[in-house]
Amino acid sequence: MGLYSYRELSSGFGAEILGVDARKTPNCLERKELKSLWLRFGILLFRGQKVTPKEQVRFSQNFGVITQYTRNKFNNEHNPDILVLSNITKEGKLIGSPVSGRVWHTDGHYLAEPPAGSLLHAIIVPPEGGDTLFANMTAAWKDLPDKIKKRIQDKRVIISRVQSRPYNYPDRPPVTEQEKSEWEDISHPIVRVHPETGKYALYVGGNVPWKIEGMLLGESLPLITWLQEFSVMERYTYRHVWQSGDMILWDNRCVMHRATWYDGERYKRLMNRTTLLGDIPI
Ligand code: SIN
Numbered sequence: 001m002g003l004y005s006y007r008e009l010s011s012g013f014g015a016e017i018l019g020v021d022a023r024k025t026p027n028c029l030e031r032k033e034l035k036s037l038w039l040r041f042g043i044l045l046f047r048g049q050k051v052t053p054k055e056q057v058r059f060s061q062n063f064g065v066i067t068q069y070t071r072n073k074f075n076n077e078h079n080p081d082i083l084v085l086s087n088i089t090k091e092g093k094l095i096g097s098p099v100s101g102r103v104w105h106t107d108g109h110y111l112a113e114p115p116a117g118s119l120l121h122a123i124i125v126p127p128e129g130g131d132t133l134f135a136n137m138t139a140a141w142k143d144l145p146d147k148i149k150k151r152i153q154d155k156r157v158i159i160s161r162v163q164s165r166p167y168n169y170p171d172r173p174p175v176t177e178q179e180k181s182e183w184e185d186i187s188h189p190i191v192r193v194h195p196e197t198g199k200y201a202l203y204v205g206g207n208v209p210w211k212i213e214g215m216l217l218g219e220s221l222p223l224i225t226w227l228q229e230f231s232v233m234e235r236y237t238y239r240h241v242w243q244s245g246d247m248i249l250w251d252n253r254c255v256m257h258r259a260t261w262y263d264g265e266r267y268k269r270l271m272n273r274t275t276l277l278g279d280i281p282i
Helices: 028-041 053-060 137-143 146-152 161-168 177-182 217-231
Strands: 006-010 013-017 043-046 083-086 117-124 132-136 156-159 186-189 191-193 200-202 209-212 237-240 247-251 255-259 270-276
Touching: 006 028, 006 237, 013 028, 013 132, 028 043, 028 247, 053 117, 053 247, 053 270, 132 137, 137 200, 137 217, 146 217, 161 177, 161 209, 186 191, 209 217, 247 255
Parallel strands: 013 043
Antiparallel strands: 006 013, 043 247, 083 270, 117 247, 117 270, 132 237, 132 255, 156 186, 156 209, 191 200
16 A cells, blocks of 8 residues: 555546645655656646745655746746746736646647646636646557557657747737747657656647648648647546645646636636756657
8 A cells, every 4th residue: 555545536647645745845755656656647636735935846846856937037036946827916017927828738848858747836716717627648649549650650740839829829929030039940759758657648739839740731730730639538638626725746748738718807816836857758
């Protein structure tokens, strides 16, 4: 029997871990078990956590090395290891990013070394809306028809924030010349091997992939769209309805996620996120 009791959130994907107080430092065995539960379930939920930003950073370090998020405009002013997601304003200024991650994605897909995971702590949640959806990309890969697996298994997807912006974020202003010069295209394998579990997972977010290397756009776009739609079918997803004090850690190497809409005119939402350093997807 393990050190922690848990409840699965959906069959084999996600688990609520009971009896953890994130303010306390786990001992070596506890840390090892938490890490192995994370690798096994892809998402861990810890309820009722009242952590300060500093305590959240410390708890996150049990799972890896913290990295500061690239959109540092919304990092907590006193603790830049925390990315603030919020529609709350202070002295007329937003304290966090008000609209983030509303498209299925994996964090930092556009980086050469995308984060290994992220931990989100819910402080203020709206009474309706603002849920987060998670998709199990290991299960999606496993269930793909063999024909599709063969077609994509050695392929790389070109990530282009510039090319993908107009169709993925039509509500945002066009890419500026400065962004064009800063946002270089990169590529990642479309199927990645988890560096710690050795399991295969689909790696196709819905926000920045542009085309598959070596394929014409007309062939590539429908295939990427099909893979994205396949992997977010209900059977591969879990919807989390937040309660204040919830903390969720997801494995960015095999889980996609998406924030859902809430009425920002009526309700407030405040979430603190820590991000874990990753490596080059293989
Ligand atoms: C994110 O994409 O990290 C944010 C998810 C959320 O706000 O629900």
